[in-house]
């Protein structure tokens with residue numbers, strides 16, 4: 237099956253500034269794709285290129301089998317980074333109006349707008365004018381307006397920004413519902429937890445370039461796991477292992493110390509446990525901590541230094 241969206245080696249310059257340099261992405265039907273990157277990385281520019289709002293200087297794009305998103309716009313729902321709705325219209329009418337612009341008839345658009353508002357906790361806001369809504373509520377209304385015409389593809393630029401934690405969860409649930417309904421979703425975010433929970437694939441850009449493209453699991457495997465060990469014994473024997481990069485004492489209670497062991501490469505649990513037994517280190521607790529997507533992000537975007545900042549290297553370790 238052809239990808240729903242494909243950017244190949246896209247490049248965009250604004251004056252002297254290169255905003256996007258060789259960005260590529262492929263999104264398959266039904267996938268949730270997280271487009272991640274720090275401020276100014278080129279996410280919005282790439283999304284605008286994808287949707288035909290601006291043209292790339294070089295590279296190619298394809299969306300729903302078309303060269304231009306304009307010819308398939310009724311199949312696409314788009315939440316731009318700049319928010320804005322007609323302030324004097326009611327929430328229900330503004331969603332219905334945007335549905336009509338995407339080809340819906342007035343009655344169906346209004347009915348569907350009412351259903352969406354009810355389902356996602358905004359029934360009371362249906363008759364209120366947009367200018368009477370809080371910023372977060374207006375944003376939710378705008379998100380709902382992107383899906384009123386039942387598009388196949390949702391492209392949401394920073395949909396979580398400006399929402400409180402409860403409404404972020406509502407939005408996560410909404411996106412999960414859309415995925416369940418077989419929709420393809422592309423969203424940009426700085427907040428790794430959303431991407432971690434929702435995405436089948438992620439693309440990370442920094443300074444306009446691709447830094448990573450793959451699944452969340454593949455991203456996490458880029459960093460070695462950490463180990464949490466609780467013991468009352470001296471662990472200097474572990475510190476000397478080749479596979480151990482650093483050891484940090486986290487806490488101490490009743491003579492039992494909790495250590496975080498940073499490994500390098502794929503250290504085996506057997507090797508560490510074996511070493512503990514060999515040196516009579518009695519284990520009160522032993523667990524492997526998978527790196528978070530946030531840590532991978534900092535590692536890829538901020539470089540090794542940022543990761544080292546959280547850990548203690550062998551030289552600085554206090555295991556002795």
Ligand SMILES: Nc1ncnc2c1ncn2[C@@H]1O[C@H](COP(=O)(O)OP(=O)(O)OP(=O)(O)O)[C@@H](O)[C@H]1O
Nearest residue numbers: 250253254255273274275276277278279280281282
């Ligand atoms: N129309 C424009 N004219 C000049 N420079 C631009 C224009 N649009 C974007 N840029 C620049 O291109 C770079 C990438 O911007 P872009 O908005 O794509 O980043 P972003 O990853 O979406 O950032 P953020 O997360 O902060 O929204 C930035 O340095 C930005 O200042």
